[in-house]
Amino acid sequence: xxxxxxxxxxxxxxxxxxxxxxxxxxxxxxxxxxxxxxxxxxxxxxxxxxxxxxxxxxxxxxxxxxxxxxxxxxxxxxxxxxxxxxxxxxxxxxxxxxxxxxxxxxxxxxxxxxxxxxxxxxxxxxxxxxxxxxxxxxxxxxxxxxxxxxxxxxxxxxxxxxxxxxxxxxxxxxxxxxxxxxxxxxxxxxxxxxxxxxxxxxxxxxxxxxxxxxxxxxxxxxxxxxxxxxxxxxxxxxxxxxxxxxxxxxxxxxxxxxxxxxxxxxxxxxxxxxxxxxxxxxxxxxxxxxxxxxxxxxxxxxxxxxxxxxxxxxxxxxxxxxxxxxxxxxxxxxxx
Amino acid sequence: xxxxxxxxxxxxxxxxxxxxxxxxxxxxxxxxxxxxxxxxxxxxxxxxxxxxxxxxxxxxxxxxxxxxxxxxxxxxxxxxxxxxxxxxxxxxxxxxxxxxxxxxxxxxxxxxxxxxxxxxxxxxxxxxxxxxxxxxxxxxxxxxxxxxxxxxxxxxxxxxxxxxxxxxxxxxxxxxxxxxxxxxxxxxxxxxxxxxxxxxxxxxxxxxxxxxxxxxxxxxxxxxxxxxxxxxxxxxxxxxxxxxxxxxxxxxxxxxxxxxxxxxxxxxxxxxxxxxxxxxxxxxxxxxxxxxxxxxxxxxxxxxxxxxxxxxxxxxxxxxxxxxxxxxxxxxxxxx
DNA sequence: CCAGAGCACTTAACCGCTTAACCCAGCTAA
DNA sequence: TTAGCTGGGTTAAGCGGTTAAGTGCTCTGG
Numbered sequence: 160x161x162x163x164x165x166x167x168x169x170x171x172x173x174x175x176x177x178x179x180x181x182x183x184x185x186x187x188x189x190x191x192x193x194x195x196x197x198x199x200x201x202x203x204x205x206x207x208x209x210x211x212x213x214x215x216x217x218x219x220x221x222x223x224x225x226x227x228x229x230x231x232x233x234x235x236x237x238x239x240x241x242x243x244x245x246x247x248x249x250x251x252x253x254x255x256x257x258x259x260x261x262x263x264x265x266x267x268x269x270x271x272x273x274x275x276x277x278x279x280x281x282x283x284x285x286x287x288x289x290x291x292x293x294x295x296x297x298x299x300x301x302x303x304x305x306x307x308x309x310x311x312x313x314x315x316x317x318x319x320x321x322x323x324x325x326x327x328x329x330x331x332x333x334x335x336x337x338x339x340x341x342x343x344x345x346x347x348x349x350x351x352x353x354x355x356x357x358x359x360x361x362x363x364x365x366x367x368x369x370x371x372x373x374x375x376x377x378x379x380x381x382x383x384x385x386x387x388x389x390x391x392x393x394x395x396x397x398x399x400x401x402x403x404x405x406x407x408x409x410x411x412x413x414x415x416x417x418x419x420x421x422x423x424x425x426x427x428x429x430x431x432x433x434x435x436x437x438x439x440x441x442x443x444x445x446x447x448x449x450x451x452x453x454x455x456x457x458x459x460x461x462x463x464x465x466x467x468x469x470x471x472x473x474x475x476x477x478x479x480x481x482x483x484x485x486x487x488x489x490x491x492x493x494x495x
Numbered sequence: 496x497x498x499x500x501x502x503x504x505x506x507x508x509x510x511x512x513x514x515x516x517x518x519x520x521x522x523x524x525x526x527x528x529x530x531x532x533x534x535x536x537x538x539x540x541x542x543x544x545x546x547x548x549x550x551x552x553x554x555x556x557x558x559x560x561x562x563x564x565x566x567x568x569x570x571x572x573x574x575x576x577x578x579x580x581x582x583x584x585x586x587x588x589x590x591x592x593x594x595x596x597x598x599x600x601x602x603x604x605x606x607x608x609x610x611x612x613x614x615x616x617x618x619x620x621x622x623x624x625x626x627x628x629x630x631x632x633x634x635x636x637x638x639x640x641x642x643x644x645x646x647x648x649x650x651x652x653x654x655x656x657x658x659x660x661x662x663x664x665x666x667x668x669x670x671x672x673x674x675x676x677x678x679x680x681x682x683x684x685x686x687x688x689x690x691x692x693x694x695x696x697x698x699x700x701x702x703x704x705x706x707x708x709x710x711x712x713x714x715x716x717x718x719x720x721x722x723x724x725x726x727x728x729x730x731x732x733x734x735x736x737x738x739x740x741x742x743x744x745x746x747x748x749x750x751x752x753x754x755x756x757x758x759x760x761x762x763x764x765x766x767x768x769x770x771x772x773x774x775x776x777x778x779x780x781x782x783x784x785x786x787x788x789x790x791x792x793x794x795x796x797x798x799x800x801x802x803x804x805x806x807x808x809x810x811x812x813x814x815x816x817x818x819x820x821x822x823x824x825x826x827x828x829x830x831x
Numbered sequence: 832c833c834a835g836a837g838c839a840c841t842t843a844a845c846c847g848c849t850t851a852a853c854c855c856a857g858c859t860a861a
Numbered sequence: 862t863t864a865g866c867t868g869g870g871t872t873a874a875g876c877g878g879t880t881a882a883g884t885g886c887t888c889t890g891g
Contacts, residue, residue, distance in 0.1 A: 161611070161633050163877055174841045179879060189839055204629060209609040210546040210555065211877035214846050219546065229575055230770075235565045239592055251606070254590055256575055270587070273545040275497070293540060297497050379770065408774045434566075434715065438744045440776020499847055510871050515849060525869055547847035550876050835889090842883075847876105854871075861864090 162205045171199040182207060209251070213275065221251045222461050223271040224454075225264070227283035229256045231377065231405060232433040233450065234282070240454030241280060248462050250277070257283050259345070259377075265290060272297060278461030280454075284348040300464035302457045302475075306349045309472035314460040316453060316475045320430075321357045323446035323479030324400070327428050328361040330481060331398045335490035336426065340370045340396035342385045342406050344377045354402060370396050375406045382406035386413015389425075397425055397490040404429035404436045407443055411486060426487035441485035448479050498541045507535040518543060545587070549611065557587040558797050559607040560790075561600070563619035565592045567713065567741060568769040569786065570618065576790030577616060584798050586613070593619050595681070595713075601626060608633060614797030616790075620684040636800035638793045638811075642685045645808035650796040652789060652811045656766075657693045659782035659815030660736070663764050664697040666817060667734045671826035672762065673703060676732040678721045678742050680713045690738060707732070711742045718742035722749015725761075733761055733826040740765035740772045743779055747822060762823035777821035784815050 168175040173192060180187045181196040188196070199205075213219045222245045226234045238254060245252040253274060255267035264283060268290045271279045278300030294301055295312055302314045309315050331339055341358045344351040359369040373388055375381025382401060386409060389399055399414075401407035407429030411421050419425050421441055429436050432447035456475050464470045504511040509528060516523045517532040524532070535541075549555045558581045562570045574590060581588040589610060591603035600619060604626045607615045614636030630637055631648055638650045645651050667675055677694045680687040695705040709724055711717025718737060722745060725735055735750075737743035743765030747757050755761050757777055765772050768783035792811050800806045 161608070164879095165877080175878080176841065176843095176880075177839085180840090183879085185880095187839075192839075204632070206605060206608045208550070208611060208877055209606075210549040210611065211846090212879080213546040214544070214550055214848085215877075215879040217846065217879090229565075229571045232568065235571055239565050239594075242592060246602075256578060258575075269542060270545075272497070272542045275544060275546065296540070379774070412774075435771065435774060438715070438748075438771060439774045500849095501847080511848080512850075512871065512873095513869085516870090519849080521850095523869070528869080544847055547876090548849075550846090550878085551848040551850080553849090553876065832891105834891095837888080838886080840884085840886100842881105844879100844881085846879085849874105849876085851874085852872085855869095857867090859864105859866075861862100 161208070162203055164205075164207065167196070167199055167203060167205050170203060171196050219251070219275040219277060220249060221253060221274055221276045222458060223253050223255065223274065223276040223279035224457070225255045225257060225267045225271070225279060225281050225283055225286075227257050227259050227285070228377075229254075231403075232435050233403065233405075233431050236450040237282065237454040237457075240451040241458050242454075244455040244458035248458060250458070250462070252458075257285070259283070259285065261285050261287070268294065271299070277465035278302070280457035280461060282457075284350040300461045300470065302460045302464075304350070305353065309474050311472060312464055312470055314464060314472040314475065316456055316460070316477060318448050318453070318477045319479040320354055321361075323430060323448070323481070324354065324357045325361045325364075326479070326481040327400055327446065328358070328365060328367075330483075331400075331426065331428070331487070332365045332367065334398075334426070334488065336398040337367060337490070338370050338394060338396040339367065339398045339400060340389055341372045342375050342382060342399060342401040342410055343372055344375060344381075344402045344406075346374050351402070358400065375402065375409070377403055377406060379405050379409040379412075382409020382411075383413045383416075384409075386410035386415075387417050388413070390414050390417020390419050395419075395425065398487070399425060399427050401427065401429050404431045404433045404443060404445055407445070407486070408435060408439050411439070411441070411443075422486055422488040424491055426490070428487055432482055436482070436484065444484045444487040445482050446479045447482050448477055453477055497544070498539055500541075500543065503532070503535055503539060503541050506539060507532050555587070555611040555613060556585060557589060557610055557612045558794060559589050559591065559610065559612040559615035560793070561591045561593060561603045561607070561615060561617050561619055561622075563593050563595050563621070564713075565590075567739075568771050569739065569741075569767050572786040573618065573790040573793075576787040577794050578790075580791040580794035584794060586794070586798070588794075593621070595619070595621065597621050597623070604630065607635070613801040614638070616793035616797060618793075620686040636797045636806065638796045640686070641689065645810050647808060648800055648806055650800060650808040650811065652792055652796070652813060654784050654789070654813045655815040656690055657697075659766060659784070659817070660690065660693045661697045661700075662815070662817040663736055663782065664694070664701060664703075666819075667736075667762065667764070667823070668701045668703070670734075670762070670824065672734040673826070674730065674732040675703065675734045675736060676725055677705070677708045678711050678718060678735060678737040678746055679708055680711060680738045680742075682710050687738070694736065711738065711745070713739055713742060715741050715745040715748075718745020718747075719749045719752075720745075722746035722751075723753050724749070726750050726753020726755050731755075731761065734823070735761060735763050737763065737765050740767045740769045740779060740781055743781070743822070744771060744775050747775070747777070747779075758822055758824040760827055762826070764823055768818055772818070772820065780820045780823040781818050782815045783818050784813055789813055
């Protein structure tokens with residue numbers, strides 16, 4: 160098919176080893192030959208075969224990222240910054256989307272192993288411990304989001320959900336809200352449970368009874384259903400915290416359809432500060448977590464782990480910051 | 496590092512060829528041995544090395560997709576359906592984001608060549624004809640969005656922009672609008688020019704004078720600036736067509752900031768029908784093009800091209816459909 | 832004058848797979 | 862009986878690179 164290193168070597172009148180050394184900048188080649196080879200490469204339009212290169216060097220110089228749903232506006236920015244940083248560090252990056260499906264999660268992890276990645280950033284919760292062990296056995300560096308403890312090859316990116324949730328509850332409480340509902344994600348996910356617990360704990364800190372918890376699906380549709388449900392409750396909560404922005408936008412739509420005004424009758428908050436939060440109307444009070452930082456940190460963490468001879472997983476901390484917009488306001492006066 | 500096919504062969508007491516034949520389901524292996532090998536593979540936790548496999552088989556079974564900006568909500572769905580379909584067809588998929596940067600576009604194309612992809616879906620406009628020739632020379636199947644003529648290895652996915660724009664103009668005209676502005680994308684892009692021409696042509700069809708045309712950047716920011724600009728014009732257009740939803744959302748925000756009401760004073764339309772159009776407020780009148788269809792078609796087209804011995808590029812057609820929402824309405828009565 | 836050290840390359844042995852070619856027992860058919 | 866399949870394997874030659882080891886040179890110092 161394409162050209163091989165042998166073609167280039169022949170055309171330049173040198174050995175394949177020399178061509179390889181030139182392309183890899185090992186500095187073992189004299190300046191004359193170097194120029195000659197580079198010229199020949201350009202002239203022929205040669206590109207080295209990545210597969211052969213990876214195979215021969217026993218190093219894929221590839222980093223993987225597994226996300227649950229690329230359509231979720233949380234992820235594209237993370238992916239982009241991950242990929243950008245990986246490239247800066249000299250890695251190739253591959254992406255897998257699991258669509259929240261355990262089977263596809265397994266396939267994604269297998270794909271990473273087949274590609275012999277040096278490290279993989281796992282940004283989905285539904286991954287079996289078996290797979291994780293498998294990755295560890297092969298000494299593949301891993302970063303998790305929130306869940307899983309730090310170990311040799313495992314670093315952790317801790318988004319400060321707790322702090323974010325705390326800030327929301329505090330703000331809502333200060334605004335006079337007392338019945339604050341929570342729209343969670345999918346019931347079984349560890350990350351989801353952690354957030355629910357954070358919510359409950361923060362509520363109790365202010366002497367509030369954790370209020371109805373409704374499960375969504377982290378998507379718009381789940382939020383919509385939850386909003387419709389909340390609108391019919393009596394007594395109705397005066398504020399709704401959603402587990403992410405997408406859900407919050409759905410909640411708002413559901414509430415509006417159910418005849419509630421936002422924020423006059425009921426305040427809604429999101430989480431993540433996706434662009435959506437800015438665009439939607441009313442624009443969304445939410446918690447910003449630096450997604451670009453997240454992707455970059457993941458790449459850096461994997462780089463560090465996979466380079467060190469004696470890798471020591473670390474915990475990276477991603478701060479959360481409350482962003483006030485138009486979807487929240489003071490609690491309505493009680494009618495009673 | 497990891498296990499090799501030799502380890503599996505040894506453990507099962509067969510040759511490596513047999514293991515390979517089992518894994519590739521060539522049907523050359525008896526049922527007893529087949530089961531034995533499969534069992535051994537499971538037991539040892541073996542995964543074949545993709546690089547070695549691709550190299551030896553001289554076939555990467557990989558499809559690539561190059562997009563200009565993964566953060567643009569137009570793309571994630573396209574990518575997702577592309578990837579899903581590619582997997583169904585037995586391909587691995589790799590993604591590159593060019594960030595609208597010619598250098599990165601070049602790098603992306605090079606990456607595709609290095610990975611020896613069978614085909615690549617190019618969903619960005621700024622690609623040099625040199626690169627395209629390079630791809631053609633290597634007999635890599637290609638699909639383009641809109642631009643470029645169909646050739647041997649090149650298929651084209653034609654989004655019916657013209658029809659979409661025509662529908663919008665027709666609708667706006669019928670609603671009484673006479674001064675209809677257009678917010679374009681980046682001036683130099685071919686795709687952008689095509690759309691501007693479509694706009695001008697459709698306007699003339701209704702006896703309307705095109706203009707003003709303001710250039711944006713296909714993003715929110717560009718739309719915002721354009722909206723602020725339009726708000727100050729006199730006479731002010733009564734309707735604004737934006738080149739995509741993201742821009743339209745920016746335009747709306749800009750107009751609101753500039754003191755215009757949407758849609759009472761001025762109607763705004765988008766293009767693409769991203770989820771954003773549904774979420775934003777006022778929800779956006781826009782044109783739907785089936786993005787999931789697009790990704791799937793791209794994968795199908797590449798599959799077809801790369802499999803056929805004598806490939807014949809085709810044109811695929813993606814219909815456009817006007818979606819009426821709340822950002823548009825009848826033209827305001829003239830004050831004069 | 833020669834051993835030894837550098838320099839600038841070449842030679843060739845892999846990397847982990849696939850696959851064409853070959854092998855062989857057991858059958859069938861002539 | 863024997864040639865000719867055929868099903869179920871094995872052997873070994875690559876795929877396109879990398880890289881350790883080797884080969885001539887020239888240069889230096891004792």
